Amino acid sequence: MKKTFLVILLAIMTQVIFAQDDPYLWLEDVDAGKSLNWVEQWNEKTLKVLMSQPGYEEMYEKDLEIYNSTDRIASPSIIGNLVYNFWQDEEHPRGIWRRTPLQSYLSGEPHWETVIDVDALSKQDNEKYVFKGASGLYPDYDRFLVNLSKGGGDAVVIREFDAVSKVFIENGFYIPEAKGSASWIDRNTLMVSTDFGDGVTTSGYPKQVKIWKRDTDLKNARLVFDGQEDDMGIWGYTTHTKDKTYQIITQRTSFYTGSYHIIENGELVKPDLPEDIELSGIFNKQVLLSLKSDWNIGGNSFKQGDMISIPYADLIKGGTNYQLIVRPDERSSIAETNATKNVLLVNMLTNVKSELYKYTYNGTWQKEKIDAPELGNISLGSADEDSDTYFFYFQNFLMPSTLYKGDAATGQFVKVKALKSWFATEDYQVQQFEVASKDGTMIPYFVVSHKEIKLNGKNPTLISAYGGFEVPRLPSYSAITGTSWLEKGGVFVLANIRGGGEFGPKWHQAGLKENRQRIYDDYFAVAEDLIARKITSPKKLGISGGSNGGLLVGVGFTQRPDLYNAVVCAVPLLDMKRYNKLLAGASWMAEYGNPDIPEEWEYIKKYSPYQNLKEGMEYPEVFFYTSTRDDRVHPGHARKMVAKMSEMGYKVYYFENTEGGHAGASTNEQRAKMAALQYSYLQMKLMN
Incomplete structure (x- = not known):
C-alpha cells in the first residue's frame, strides 16, 4: 500500500x-x-x-461543386418499409433528414419527403446543429431518438421525435448534452447511458446505465449498472427481433478490453468470455463473437481473428457450444458484417482487397461467395431485417463509388447508381x-x-x-x-x-x-x-x-x-x-x-x-x-x-x-x- x-x-x-515547464499550457483553455x-x-x-496561392479560388469552387453535387449517391438506410437518407447541399448546408418508399428510391427519381430540416431547426433554436443520426422504435418506427450535436462534437442532445407528425414531442424523452446514448426497450422505456449528474469516467464517457420510464425524472431512473471512474466507459443498448428484445451492457475497461452483461428476466447475467472478445451482433438467435486472441473452449481451439457463434440461450446459461464461422488466414481479415432476415453477410479483406460472402445457419454454418466486383473496396450498406434485401458499395482508386442492391438469399445483385468520375481516370494506373x-x-x-x-x-x-x-x-x-x-x-x-x-x-x-x-x-x-x-x-x-x-x-x-x-x-x-x-x-x-x-x-x-x-x-x-x-x-x-x-x-x-x-x-x-x-x-x- x-x-x-x-x-x-x-x-x-x-x-x-511538467505543467510548470510547459509555457503553452494556457492554450488548452x-x-x-x-x-x-x-x-x-x-x-x-x-x-x-x-488563399493567395495561384489556383486556390478555382480549387475551392471545384471542391464545393463536388461536395454539393446532386449527382451524389443518396445513401439508403432501410428503416421499416421506408428508406431514410441524410442529405447536404447548397440549399441545405446543415442538411435534411428525408425518406421515401423503397420502390420510389429504386426508381432512380425518388420522391423525397423531408422529415427534419436541420437548417431550420438550427435557426429556430439558435444553435449550429450537426445531425448525428437517429434510432427508431421497432417495429413501427413511428418514434425516433434523434441525436443532435452543437457544433459537430461527439457530445449530443437526444430528443424524442414523432415521425408521423414530424415534430419533436413536447415533454417527450429528452437527454441533455453528453457523450451518451439511448436505446428503445419499448414505447415508454429507454436504456440510457449518459452523465446522470454523478460524474463520468476519466475518458469523459458514461459510467452508469439506467432504465428510464416515460413521465419520470431522468435522475430517478432505475440504475442497472454502475461502472468505475477509471473504466473507459459503460454503454447499454438493445437489439430488437420479432422474438425478443435483447438488452446488453458493455463495460469497457479499456479500448480493447472489458466485459459484457445481459439483462435476462430482469437479472444481470455476465457471460464467461475473454476480456478482449468483441460481441459483433445477434443473428438467428446466435450470438456472434470476434476473437482478438486465441481461445480454447468446449474442446475447440479458436484462433486470433476468428468469428464464432453460440446460441443465446447457451451463452446466458454458461454453455460452451461454440462454433466457428470464419477463420481468416495470415493475409486476410474480417472487415465488417451485416445481416438480413436469413443471411449473415461477411465482408473479407484479402491483401487489402474486398471479397463478399454469405453465411446461413441451420444448426451449422454454410458459406458461399457472392460474385461481387473485385479488385477494390466493398462496404456494406443498410440491410432489411424483414427480407433479404441489402445494399453494398464498391469503389477503388479509379472507380467512383457504385451502389448495388442485393438479394442475400440468391446472391444476385443489381446496380442502383454509379457516381460520375470528376477526372479522366483512364489516364491513371494503380500499382501495389x-x-x-x-x-x-x-x-x-x-x-x-x-x-x-x-x-x-x-x-x-x-x-x-x-x-x-x-x-x-x-x-x-x-x-x-x-x-x-x-x-x-x-x-x-x-x-x-x-x-x-x-x-x-x-x-x-x-x-x-x-x-x-x-x-x-x-x-x-x-x-x-x-x-x-x-x-x-x-x-x-x-x-x-x-x-x-x-x-x-x-x-x-x-x-x-x-x-x-x-x-x-x-x-x-x-x-x-x-x-x-x-x-x-x-x-x-x-x-x-x-x-x-x-x-x-x-x-x-x-x-x-x-x-x-x-x-x-x-x-x-x-x-x-x-x-x-x-x-x-x-x-x-x-x-x-x-x-x-x-x-x-x-x-x-x-x-x-x-x-x-x-x-x-x-x-x-x-x-x-x-x-x-x-x-x-x-x-x-x-x-x-
Missing part, C-alpha cells in the same frame, strides 16, 4: 513539474479569450498565405508494392499515378496512412484528390502500415504500446522505397494524416525530417505526456500506454512529437489544422505544437475551424475550404 501511494505521489509531482485571440491571429496569417520494414515485415502500399509517369525522382507525391486502432485504410475514389492532386501532376500513395486492421488483430497488436516504433518504421520504409524506386524524392514528398494519423505525421517529421518537404497534420495528438488528461485521451491508453507510469513514459517519450521538437533542425513547414469544437482530440495538441515551433523560429501554418468537431468541418462549404487549403499548401510546397 505504501509503495502504491509513493508511485501515485511521484506521478502527480511529475505532472505538476479552449474558449478563453486569450486562446481564441491567438487562434484568430494564426488563422489570419495562414489564410492570407494559402511492398517493402520490408526495419524488422523484416513486408508492408504493402498502393501507388496511384499517371500511366506515363517518369521515374526520375521529380514527381510530387503524397503519402496517406493511419496505423492505429485496428482501422484499415482501403482503396477509395476521391474526386477531390483526383482534381486537386492527380490532375496537377501529383502521385498519391496509400500505405497499409501496422497498427491498422488490414490483416486482423495481429497486424494491429504488433504496434501497441512499447512496440509503437514499428508503425513509424513501416512508414519510413514506404517513403524510402518510393525514393529508391525514383517515384519521388524528399523535396517532392509530402505526408498527411488526421487524429492518430496526425500523430503519425508528427512523428514522421520530428524523427525523419530528411524524408519530407510537406506535412499536413490534422486534428492531431502531439503532446503524448498529457494526452490522457485531455478530453477522451484516457480511453486510448490501451493503444499508446499510460504516460503517468514511468516505465511506459520511457517508451512514449521517445516518439512524442511535442517533447521531441529540437532547435536547429531542418523541419518542413508544417500545416496544422484542427477545430475549436473537437471534443475528442483536444485542439490544445495542435495549438501548443504551433506555439512551440514558432517560438523556436520554425515557419508553420495553422488554421482552426470554429466548429466541425473531430471531422474538422460541419458543412460542405467548410469541407471545401479545408480541402482547398490543404491542397493549396501541398501544391505550394511540392509543385511550385
